[in-house]
Every structure is written in C-alpha cells, then in structure tokens.
Amino acid sequence: MIVRADFHLHSCLSPCGDLSMSPKTIARTLAERDVHIAALTDHNSALNCPAFDAACREFDITALFGIEAQGQEECHILCLFAEPEPALELGKELYDLMPPVMNVPEKMGDQVYVDENEDIAGEVDKYLITSAEIGMEDLSRRVLELGGLVIPAHVDRPSFSLTSQLGFIPDGPWDALEVVRMPDRSQYVNVLDTRNYPLITSSDAHFVEHIGRRAFDLDIGDEPLCRKDGRADLKTIRAALLRRPR
Amino acid sequence: MKTSELAGFLGARCVQDRFEDRTIAGAYTSDLLSDAIAHAPDDGVLITIQAHKNTVAVGSLKDLCAIVICNNRPIPDDMIEAARDEGIALILTSESQFAVSGKLYPVLGT
Secondary structure, X not given: OEEEEEEEEOOOOOOOOOOOOOHHXXXXXXXXXXXXXXXXXXXXXXXXXXXXXXXXXXXXXXXXXXXXXXXXXXXEEXXXXXXXXXXXXXXXXXXXXXXXOEOOHHHHOOOEEEOOOOOEEEEOOEOOOOOOOOOHHHHHHHHHHOOOEEEEOOOOOOOOOHHHHHOOOOOOOOOOEEOOOOOOOOXXXXXXXXXXXXXXXXXXXOOHHHOOOOOEEEEOOOOOOEOOOOOXXXXXXXXXXXXXXX | OEHHHHHHHHOOXXXXXXXXXXXXXXXXXXOOHHHHHHHOOOOOEEEEOXXXXXXXXXXXXXXXXXXXXXXXXXXXXXXXXXXXXXOOEEEEXXXXXXXXXXXXXXXXXX
C-alpha cells in the first residue's frame, strides 16, 4: 500500500510560519489534499504537537510529532516521533540549550502555540531560529534514544543544510534525507552525492497554500501504518523509507 | 564611520543603497547566522559569506546598518529585495572576511 506523506510542516509556532497555520487548519488542509501521514516540525519546539494530535484525529491523518532542530552546525534536522511526549521532551532540552536571544514578534513574527480549540495557550520567549548548543551527533543520538527518526532537512538547499554548512553529506544515523528536488540522475554533472541514503521530499510549508506540495509516496507494503493504539508505527515507516529512491 | 562611507572605504560595491545613513557602532565577522545573532552588535556591520535572505533577517533582528558579502559570493535578487525592505545596506567585495575585518578593525574596533 502506498500512502501520501508530508514530513515537514510549520505552524504558527514558527516565527516565519503564518499565523493562520493552526494545527487544525493544517490537518484539515492535509485531508483535503489527500495526504495520509504528516509531521509537524516547528523550529526547535514541539509545543503545538498536542493540538496537532487532536486535529489529526479529527481529520483522520496519521500524525508524526516532530521538531526541525538546529544545533551548533546550523544544519536543520527533522526529528520525528510517534507520540507528542518525546517531541515535547526534546523541545524542552533544546530550549535550555538555546542562547538567551529573545524573540521580537514585531520584527521576526509570532511564536504562539494553541490548545485544541485553537485558543492561544502561550508564546515562546526565546527566538526559535537560533542554534541549540548541541552537535549533530549528540542530537541524533538523543533522538534515537527517545525512539525517533532522524532526517536532515532540505539537504540540497543553499542555507541551513548539511551541504551549505558542511559542504557534503556526512555519515549519520539518517533514516532518509529530505531534498527540495529529487536529483536528476540523467545529469552527470553537479548532482549532489546523497551517499545512497533514501530520499524524500516534503512541503516545508509556512503558509496554507504550500501544505502538501512535494508530498511523497511511502510504500508501506503489507505492514500496518499504525500500531494498535492508533499511533504511527515507526518500524513500518523505517522499512518503507528504505524502499525510497536514493 | 557612517553607513554611506563603508563601500568607498572598503573599495567595494554597494548593491543595495536604500538605507537610513547611521553611524556604525561596530562589526562582527561570522558565517554562522546563529553566532551572528548571539554576538553581532546592534547598529553594527556583519561581515560574512552567507549571501541569502536569512542573513537579512539576522540584520533586521540586530538593527544592522550593513551586511558585507565577501569573496564576491553571488547575491540573489530576493536577498537584495529583503535588504531594501529592511533598509539595510548590502555591500559586495572580492576580498575575504579576514581582509575586510582587518581593514575595519582600526576604525570600528574598540
């Protein structure tokens, strides 16, 4: 069975995300656009994940709970979990590791999180697009400890990516790499060496109109997408990612 | 030094010249934007090779007078537009971050 997936979405919690990007609006739009499984991945915070959980139940979307983490190397890494709790735990740890640079909402945008009724539940005071004092290896190790998936984001982009910061794709516990465009292997020049890791594309949506663009097909075979408790089965997803083009 | 004097002083090219002419308070050299956010002085200049619009966002957060892009890194149009919207001067030079920092240090160093 093939399911449509979008593993990179920002909500109103990201300063660069539109205020209209409430978890409920995201889930409703995903359903309209036939995306079956989706991950909420705000910058360095998971505080909208509980509301995303409720919204995805309402619109029958299988939810992943994530963070687009930024550590010392300034590479963006998608950290995805089956439940909100480990995402919230990682978010708490990243918050403590971020420098005390405060957000200026008038300049950088709001960083608000909401409850399941879409009422504002709070605001994050530190600016979220800074680097937590943690290296990529330690970050990945922590995500694996918490039971999550590790997917470096937009590795072919000229900013905040493995290639922009390091110049190449290093070895790592990557379950996949997110690319903005699938590489054209018929071109023999200037093609990024993705080191044989599975590749996915996702929307990196900050605005409603971008939700679900670049969604990708995840071939889960005969395995169940969800566990008995209704949460996404990361074992199935890991196996399905291995079937992606490289 | 005033923002308007910077390009001439460096022998560089000002590629976005719509800004309010202010006195430059200092400078910081870094290619890690998060490091620049943490350490660039308010009303200062950022010396970097990060030629994309995220650098302008840092400039806005820190009220920078100017961003100096080194090594003739190509500056995309959307970066120039963003800098114009924010009133931040964009200066392009063929010199390295080291060379630009060395030139500015006697003038802006404290």
